[in-house]
Amino acid sequence: MDQLIKIINQTEFSKQDIVTMLCAEGEDKKLLFAKAKEIKEKEIGKKVHYRGLIEFSNICSKDCLYCGIRKGNYEVERFNLSDAEIIAAAKFAHENKYGSFVMQSGEISSPAFTDRIENLLKKIKKITNGELGITISLGEQSQETYQKWFDAGAHRYLLRIESSNKELYYKIHPKDEMHNFEKRLNCLYALQKIGYQTGTGVMIGLPFQTMEDLANDILFMKTFDVDMVGMGPYIEHPNTPLNDYTAELMPLIKRFDLALKMIATLRIVMPDINIAAATALQAIDPIGREKAVKVGANIIMPNITPGKYRNNYKLYNNKPCVDEEPEECVSCLDVRIRLADASIGYDEWGDSKHFSKRREV
Numbered sequence: 554m555d556q557l558i559k560i561i562n563q564t565e566f567s568k569q570d571i572v573t574m575l576c577a578e579g580e581d582k583k584l585l586f587a588k589a590k591e592i593k594e595k596e597i598g599k600k601v602h603y604r605g606l607i608e609f610s611n612i613c614s615k616d617c618l619y620c621g622i623r624k625g626n627y628e629v630e631r632f633n634l635s636d637a638e639i640i641a642a643a644k645f646a647h648e649n650k651y652g653s654f655v656m657q658s659g660e661i662s663s664p665a666f667t668d669r670i671e672n673l674l675k676k677i678k679k680i681t682n683g684e685l686g687i688t689i690s691l692g693e694q695s696q697e698t699y700q701k702w703f704d705a706g707a708h709r710y711l712l713r714i715e716s717s718n719k720e721l722y723y724k725i726h727p728k729d730e731m732h733n734f735e736k737r738l739n740c741l742y743a744l745q746k747i748g749y750q751t752g753t754g755v756m757i758g759l760p761f762q763t764m765e766d767l768a769n770d771i772l773f774m775k776t777f778d779v780d781m782v783g784m785g786p787y788i789e790h791p792n793t794p795l796n797d798y799t800a801e802l803m804p805l806i807k808r809f810d811l812a813l814k815m816i817a818t819l820r821i822v823m824p825d826i827n828i829a830a831a832t833a834l835q836a837i838d839p840i841g842r843e844k845a846v847k848v849g850a851n852i853i854m855p856n857i858t859p860g861k862y863r864n865n866y867k868l869y870n871n872k873p874c875v876d877e878e879p880e881e882c883v884s885c886l887d888v889r890i891r892l893a894d895a896s897i898g899y900d901e902w903g904d905s906k907h908f909s910k911r912r913e914v
């Protein structure tokens with residue numbers, strides 16, 4: 554206990570310190586969670602900010618070994634929302650004072666896709682009077698494409714590194730040019746250089762993953778100087794190659810617990826960044842996201858994809874809210890957040906404080 558108290562009150566952390574935090578149990582775990590909550594409230598306050606998430610297409614050119622919408626999964630019915638549907642979702646986010654909007658899809662790189670996104674960004678900026686913050690999460694693209702989208706109005710980008718351990722990265726992705734670790738890293742550097750608030754993240758509880766890997770993931774985020782993080786438990790999907798390794802996994806509930814400890818530890822290591830309560834947490838525990846808010850997370854991404862498409866954007870088993878419509882999530886979430894001793898920053902962008910400070914330097 555004394556050892557943990559000493560560690561959580563430091564401002565610099567070694568890999569071993571982080572491993573100790575991730576292994577905390579019992580009273581130590583309570584202390585870790587309480588410290589993370591205290592730091593969050595001191596640095597950021599009690600507010601949670603929303604990012605209305607639209608998963609607008611499940612068409613993907615990649616084949617990540619864990620992902621339910623990978624190209625090689627022929628069981629999925631592919632969909633692609635129309636521009637009008639995407640714009641309607643942006644309006645919904647704006648009208649419901651969500652403050653920010655996230656556009657996510659499977660990974661496609663083509664001039665037509667680049668142009669489509671560029672036009673959509675410009676239109677959404679215009680119809681929401683520039684008031685709606687826009688995050689995009691559209692995978693690996695060229696620097697020119699990232700720049701075009703930035704100039705069109707996107708100001709945040711999410712690209713999870715999935716694992717900062719190169720060897721592990723290649724165990725969970727096909728070994729080909731389409732899934733190159735260095736390319737992914739270079740994309741993250743390009744995004745940061747362009748001026749995006751840059752977000753990354755990892756999956757927690759992957760087969761072959763060690764505590765040391767997770768500690769290195771946190772150190773990677775710190776060294777990269779990330780502004781936002783979204784990370785959640787790995788959850789197997791039956792139609793994926795990684796599903797063959799289910800016997801190697803820790804039980805779901807342990808993965809969930811470890812994800813909470815990752816969030817709390819990251820909050821202690823990087824006090825002023827934005828940390829999202831990943832939806833995958835809710836796939837394991839119905840109040841998983843609220844639990845994450847209590848231990849350091851400050852961002853929630855309510856799904857605002859029209860209900861009829863949700864069933865076909867299942868990256869993992871047991872994805873929550875697939876039968877709901879966006880309207881149903883509005884009041885449900887408000888109550889949930891209040892129960893987690895937090896309030897919602899309606900109509901605010903909720904930018905990462907870390908980003909503003911980084912810009913000033």
Ligand code: 5AD
Pocket residue numbers: 619620621713715755756785786787788789790833868869870
């Ligand atoms: N379990 C948990 N998270 C997953 N993702 C993809 N597949 C899974 C899975 N089986 C996450 C990846 C990706 C994000 C959009 O969803 O981290 O970057």
Ligand code: FES
Pocket residue numbers: 613614615616617620622623624659660692
């Ligand atoms: Fe689509 Fe990995 S399967 S990006």
